[in-house]
Amino acid sequence: MEIASDENTRICNHCDRAIPxxxxxxxxxxxxxxxxxxxxxxxMVPIRHAKEHFLNTHAPVACSLCSATMERGNLDIHKGESxxxxxxxxxxxxxxxxxxxxxxHQEVCGNRTEMCYxxxxxxxxxxxxxxxxxxxxxxxxxxxxxxxxRAPEREQGAPRRxxxxxxxxxxxxxxxxxxxxxxxxxxxxxxxxxxxQVH
Numbered sequence: 108m109e110i111a112s113d114e115n116t117r118i119c120n121h122c123d124r125a126i127p128x129x130x131x132x133x134x135x136x137x138x139x140x141x142x143x144x145x146x147x148x149x150x151m152v153p154i155r156h157a158k159e160h161f162l163n164t165h166a167p168v169a170c171s172l173c174s175a176t177m178e179r180g181n182l183d184i185h186k187g188e189s190x191x192x193x194x195x196x197x198x199x200x201x202x203x204x205x206x207x208x209x210x211x212h213q214e215v216c217g218n219r220t221e222m223c224y225x226x227x228x229x230x231x232x233x234x235x236x237x238x239x240x241x242x243x244x245x246x247x248x249x250x251x252x253x254x255x256x257r258a259p260e261r262e263q264g265a266p267r268r269x270x271x272x273x274x275x276x277x278x279x280x281x282x283x284x285x286x287x288x289x290x291x292x293x294x295x296x297x298x299x300x301x302x303x304q305v306h
Contacts, residue, residue: 115127115128116128117131119131119134119135119138120135121135121138121139121142121144122138122142122144122151138151141153141154142154143157145157145160145161145165147161147164147165147178148164148165162179163179163180164178164179164180165178165179165180166178166179167179168182170182170185170186170190170192172186172190172192172193173190173191173192175190190206191205191206191207192205192206192207193205193206194206195209197209197212197213197216198213199213199216199217199219199232199233200216202216213233216232217231217232217233218231218232218233219231219232220232221235223235223238223239223242225242225243225244226242226243226244226245
């Protein structure tokens with residue numbers, strides 16, 4: 108038994124804990140009979156629970172999301188923080204997707220624009236928080252949308268283009284042609300399937 112720096116305690120040779128000198132013999136007898144040092148983590152574990160400790164903490168398991176192998180004790184942390192297949196949400200659209208795809212998705216998603224209703228400018232989603240802190244609320248005339256520019260033209264009486272009208276005959280003709288194409292396609296594939304069965 109080693110003597111600790113404090114004169115009233117001694118270090119147990121089995122568990123390496125500082126024990127009061129008056130109890131060291133009793134402690135050592137109990138400790139060496141009932142406790143075992145884990146070979147993996149070095150924790151002192153009751154001998155009767157050593158196998159259970161190993162299975163619950165250190166046994167190798169595969170992640171159900173990415174198939175990586177790790178100690179069972181690290182599995183929850185892996186799935187919650189570092190698994191490339193864990194589901195995370197895009198910070199711009201809140202769409203859930205695997206973490207491995209997040210950077211590529213956010214690169215595209217963050218470049219989408221939304222109108223700032225204070226200054227009437229289109230702002231990239233990735234810049235909206237910085238913009239919100241700097242926005243003066245003054246509309247800029249050179250960044251108006253094309254709809255805003257065309258509105259006064261319409262008020263001045265400019266003719267509005269009407270959507271094309273489809274005649275009833277043209278609609279029936281389109282449906283008939285589509286039906287014939289489907290019929291021929293199904294006959295063609297049916298003959299092709301029969302021919303492959305013969306060979």
